[in-house]
Amino acid sequence: MTAGPPSTPPAERATDGQHAGRGGRLTLWGVAIIIIAVSVFGDHQQPDSTPQASRSPGSSTALTDTQRGARPLPRSAPIRLLIPSISVDAPFTSLSVSDTGQLEPPPAADTNLVGWYAKGVTPGEVGAAIIAGHVDTATSAAVFAELYELRPGDRFSVDRADGRKAEFVVDDTETFPKDDFPDTRVYADTERPEVRLITCAGDYDHSVKDYTENLVVFAHLV
Template sequence: MPLSSSPVQRLALGGAAVATLSGLLLIWFGVSGMIFDGSSSPAAARSPAPTNIPRRLPSLTEPADVLLRTFAQPMKKSVPQAVYIPRIGVAAPLMQLGLDARGAIENPPLEPANIAGWYRHGPSPGQRGPAVITGHLDTRSGPAVFARLDRVRRGDQIQVMRSDGSVAVFVVDKRERVSKKDFPTARVYGDVDYPGLRLVTCGGVFDRAAHSYKGNTIVYAHLVRAYHPPG
């Protein structure tokens, strides 16, 4: 939904405070090495998305139950260019998101609708740790990139095209819908010893008074394959 001018609600949890605005997670870091110093601005921190991405990437042919038991070795850091979710027809360029003046993760713009954002101060998709990608559920005029994220299922594949020419393929472990009041900060942002991926958007009931959704939809996945497309 469109951004609201009303104050965002903060929630202290596990040493960090989190909030949501227009269905996207905002997080204030209170841990060593991730403290925002107030010097960044949205214009400086947010980088534009690439253009002319492929419309689709090939999916792995192994059965879902095999992929769920497969864990690939971590990849080197590389800026992600696009995210693909075959189950729901997503093929979206990725922009880089930094921190705004309050130390919160920036929102991708509402337009164009088919764009998502990667939090560039965290792991890149394929690296060890939880890479985080956010996207809007809808805009002022219609559905946005993650409008059907709640249809993703355990065992589905997610592909991320990276700037080094590689593709990181993930398999979905689970999907959950949570209240913004009980956002699982530790599960989304907590350190893991494998290459993980988290997709976050808004969900649940729309609160007209607050001009935002009351919940979030979160998808958790792990890396199963890394490859370089031919050519």
């Protein structure tokens, strides 16, 4: 795939190495997948853009108004993430890519903090906004410690700098091995406003100082 202009955000790997003080950063994979790719969103089991968990046997292929999502919002920085079902009420910090091509994780000193990829779309814009948070640190559990509890149909919201609240509904929650992460499915461009909540999961491998899996929550604006 041909890379876009310098201002086009690259597609970053999900949160690697959440343990502060034990090494590891967010790994960058590929270039410009998020913005310049106009592709079908799906994995090997699901050929269309409807997440598997949101479909039922015999359901129509026509999208309902809820599946299509709400009218997109203009660009505006996120201020606060609210997930009532797992007691998340956390401010945002912006995340950027380092000179080594790695997405910097949120500072580990603050366990109640989430980050968003500032050169990508903002939550509520058309596209897949990337929100990352630690599952734990070297000292305690962190903001996304209970992210695994989210289920299709659960709702969360993002307070934005323009005073609007962007509300999202969960489509699917999946865990992927880090050595077989579906970059295109997670980071490809989308035709509606969507969000990916990403954290580490699986076992902690002390030999490489990293978790073995990533947990990804797929959601869209309603």
